[in-house]
Each structure stands twice: as structure tokens, then as C-alpha cells.
Amino acid sequence: MLRVVRTIINALVIVSASLAAAIPAQSQMTAPNPAKVAELKMVLRDLYVNHIFWVRSLVIATRLRQSAAAKVADEEGMENAKEIGQSITPYYGQAASQKFVTLFTGHYVAEKAYMNAAFANNFGGNAAAKKAAENRLMKNAEEIAAFVSGANPNLPKALVYRLLLTHGQQQVMAIDDIGKGAWSDEADMWNAMVKHIYTLTGTLAEGTAKEFPEMFQ
Numbered sequence: 001m002l003r004v005v006r007t008i009i010n011a012l013v014i015v016s017a018s019l020a021a022a023i024p025a026q027s028q029m030t031a032p033n034p035a036k037v038a039e040l041k042m043v044l045r046d047l048y049v050n051h052i053f054w055v056r057s058l059v060i061a062t063r064l065r066q067s068a069a070a071k072v073a074d075e076e077g078m079e080n081a082k083e084i085g086q087s088i089t090p091y092y093g094q095a096a097s098q099k100f101v102t103l104f105t106g107h108y109v110a111e112k113a114y115m116n117a118a119f120a121n122n123f124g125g126n127a128a129a130k131k132a133a134e135n136r137l138m139k140n141a142e143e144i145a146a147f148v149s150g151a152n153p154n155l156p157k158a159l160v161y162r163l164l165l166t167h168g169q170q171q172v173m174a175i176d177d178i179g180k181g182a183w184s185d186e187a188d189m190w191n192a193m194v195k196h197i198y199t200l201t202g203t204l205a206e207g208t209a210k211e212f213p214e215m216f217q
Helices: 002-020 033-061 067-088 093-120 127-153 157-180 183-210
Strands: none
Touching: 033 067, 033 093, 033 157, 033 183, 067 093, 093 127, 093 157, 127 157, 157 183
């Protein structure tokens, strides 16, 4: 069953990448400078890879009962979530940035909630709490997708939602792997998560550049 789920996740990654390539072309005459777009891609890539790094660090430290390490990872993870929210300020303004901070810290908190549910009962898990946390992640993904697409028509809601949904599903599976001590499976999932982050951040950067080409000259 787990192998089937992993196959589905990998398929979603491929579909997300294909959809990302189909972002609507922006209508303005001025084309963004590819070098400037690449700079934004790298900035976002660093931020979002740090996101999955600190979540992973928190989950592993919690699984190994390393409370001091878990505390640091949690603090860094929350700070990183805020930085991701603030990263849109130059393009969408302070009010939008504050909204995105709220949404993305909500995403991080939902991932922690899933971890706590999965590790309940001496790592046996609490099925009801896990389902509630998954639903919370899905609702948050829909809220973020609606926010992003509302701010930028070059980033359609369905595309952003699919990218976030895949990311959330990967996080859930990685947490489950760590809870079970399936370290090899978790390592494979980590590699897939990093690749998906590249797709996600590349899509966001390209959509931003198409909406604000004058800022990429």
C-alpha cells in the first residue's frame, strides 16, 4: 500500500511540474531579465529548502527525544516561516506580506500538529488527530492558493494548490517514515521533497516576474 501511495505522490510531482510549465504568458511588452528571475529563484529556493530542513530537524529531534535540539529547530522553523511570508513584500506590499506570514506560519503549525498526532501513544499515532491535521494542511493549502492566485493571475489557484498539496503529502509521509524508523524511505522522500521545492519556487518566481517585469530589468 505504501509503495502505491509513493507512486501516486511521484505522479503528482510530475503533473505539478507540467502544470508549472503552463503558466499563462503575461501581456506586457517588457520581458523580464532571465538573470534577475534566476536570482529570485535562488532566494526562494533557499527559503523553502530551509523550511523543509527545519521541519525535518524538528521531527527527527522529537523522534529521538532530543528536547533541546527540537526546541531550536522549532524556533528556527517558525522564524523561517515568517521570512517566507515576508519575502513577497517587495512585490505585493506590506499588507499582503502580513497575510502571507499568517498563512505560512499556519502551514508550519499544521505540520507540527501532524507530527504530534503521528508520535502520540509512544509513536503509535492517533488516527483521528492525524486525519484532523491532514485536513488542516489541505485547508491551509487551499487558502494559500486562493491568496496567491488572487494577488497574481499568472499563478492559477489550481496550479498553486496542486504544488502545495504535493508538498504537504510529502511532509506527511516523511513524518510517518521517521515515526516508524524507516530511515531509508525517509531519505528517499527527502530527495523527492527537495526536487519538488525547486519546482514550487521556480513556479512562484516565474509567475512573479511575469506580473512585475519592470522589477526584473
